[in-house]
Amino acid sequence: MSWPEGIEARPIDKGDADAWAELLAAKELVDHEGENYDAQDLIDELEDPHLDPALDTIGLWADGRMIGYGKLHASEAVVDLDRVGTEGTVHPEWRRRGVGTALMPWLMNRAAELHAAKHPDAPGEVTSNRISTNVGAERLFQRFGFEERRYFFDMKRPLDQPVPKVPLENGLRLVPYDTSMDEALRLVHNEVFRDHWGSTPRDPDSWRTWFTGARAFRGGSSYVLLDGDTIAAYVLGYEYEADTEATGIRELYIGQVGTLKSYRGRGLARVTLAKVLAKAAETGYQRSGLGVDADNPTGALGLYEKLGYSVSSKWVSYGLPL
Template sequence: MAAPPRPAYPDPQGTGLRWRALTPADTEAWYGLVRRMAEADRPVWSETREDLAEYLASPDNDPALTTLAGFDGGGTLRAAGRVAAGPGSAVAHTWGGVDPLWRRRGTGSAVYAWQRECQRRRFAAAGTAGGVLRTLAEERNAGHNALLRSAGAAVVRYFTEMTRPLTGPVPDLPLPAGYSFATLDPEDSEPVRLAHNEAFAGHWGSEPRDRRRWAVTGRQPQLKPEWSMSVVETATGRTAAYQLASFDPEYRLQSGYDEGFTDLLGVRPGWRGRGLAQPLLAEAMRRFKAGGMAHAGLGVDTANASGALALYLRMGYAPTVRNLAWDLPLT
């Protein structure tokens, strides 16, 4: 199947920028733009160099077709955008940003309009019906949310970042008899991948992770294998639950403290109701604290029917920042 035609670049007379696709050689310039945006917007999380390089090497989303970069007359990257959708998925995720010195000129709207048209063509070429463009925005970023609203997108989900100080004692919550912890080995984590896909089947917005995507997760430089673990049923050796953790050394720049973060936490359906999630969180806290962290953090889908939000509140986590998921129908 031929690739869909690339949509036209934004009008250079309208934005004042010269546009082209991103290439691997632009990784450092793209990261520089991300850092300038982060200094102005103070997000909870922003992309690392490795995240950007990984995307530009992705076999699923050719950057020559799915990225947009706007350079000023001096060759500085002032705006960029990308769209990404897994094979067969009807949801395309976006990232876009404009240099703080280049805002309020219609540049962000031009990037989002290009993303919309780019992914509309990709869905049409793939025969995908009911496709949507999905964008996450921090609730406190008024400009980002206003842009999405004005473009016709609507909020479809809320996610909450939470944190818990580790200055006091960690809850004493041992695993039930017949279970043990196994520290994550990124080179031998296939049982954890399968457990994750089973635990998140049916969760809103979640898609199965194949071996390649899971390998990318294991290569993330912020992943902390020594803080990550699975719960193993000793009688069968089967993985019943798991927790993957990370550390972002730049997080303290906006929070004032170091935080160990639970990226993924899941219990397989057949093992739910056996008291595994709370010991997992308590063990993560112990490892975070031993690693010098002042806080434990995680994120939660506030509409998750599993009761995760209530569990985290009982464990002492408190909300910090709320993120909004915006969807724009493309068909």
């Protein structure tokens, strides 16, 4: 791979976490994506059991600083399409110098290798996304033939506004998350999201890494709705310390909201989320955030709007067939 003059390229390791965090902080100052990371967040990403940092990451360096990076994530299972996710950025001071144009082929080539190694018999696609206001990223995706696939909204809700009272059906119980229900919850989550665009089943390792075992997970701010021993609905909350430090606002991020298909249409997600919001306000959170698929077939966007959320940003998902 040929890189612009003066740039050294090598895989990212844990010793690069501080430099990586500095790069992402510089990116956030310009791109305003609402995402902040500290060094430990990035070390956590490198410890993903399904990531091979030596092959699936690249850091671009100049004058002792990380001025760009790329990273890929391949799914362990395929539902309809093997989507190989990519991410990356270039330091604002180094943009429009051909760095992104050089980084994109590296990501595409590695995505093709991952697809061939993991799911060669399934159709494949390299994917990425951008916030709608980043026109430079839009031009780069278009240059390499990517097409828009889906739209997502980030939504926010201040917690100084009253949370609607939502009654709970007789016979159902709303309880805080407990580790004893973790495996049952993972299986329910996989069932709930089986018909959601782009979702693939979570194995125990990825579930622990990115869901209930994540450093940001807040079990005390997560609730499960039970019908007997059946998990009918659930809402899982997260708190990202780097976001709090950067913004001065303590936010409970709603990472997952789900209702089993046989229980849909009864308002159970609304009941559960209302409980989570009320609890978050009681425990000192100032805001709640979440992300939603604009075309979610369960009507999630309307649910969130009725509970007081409003759109703060729009994201575009891109794909290019492999």
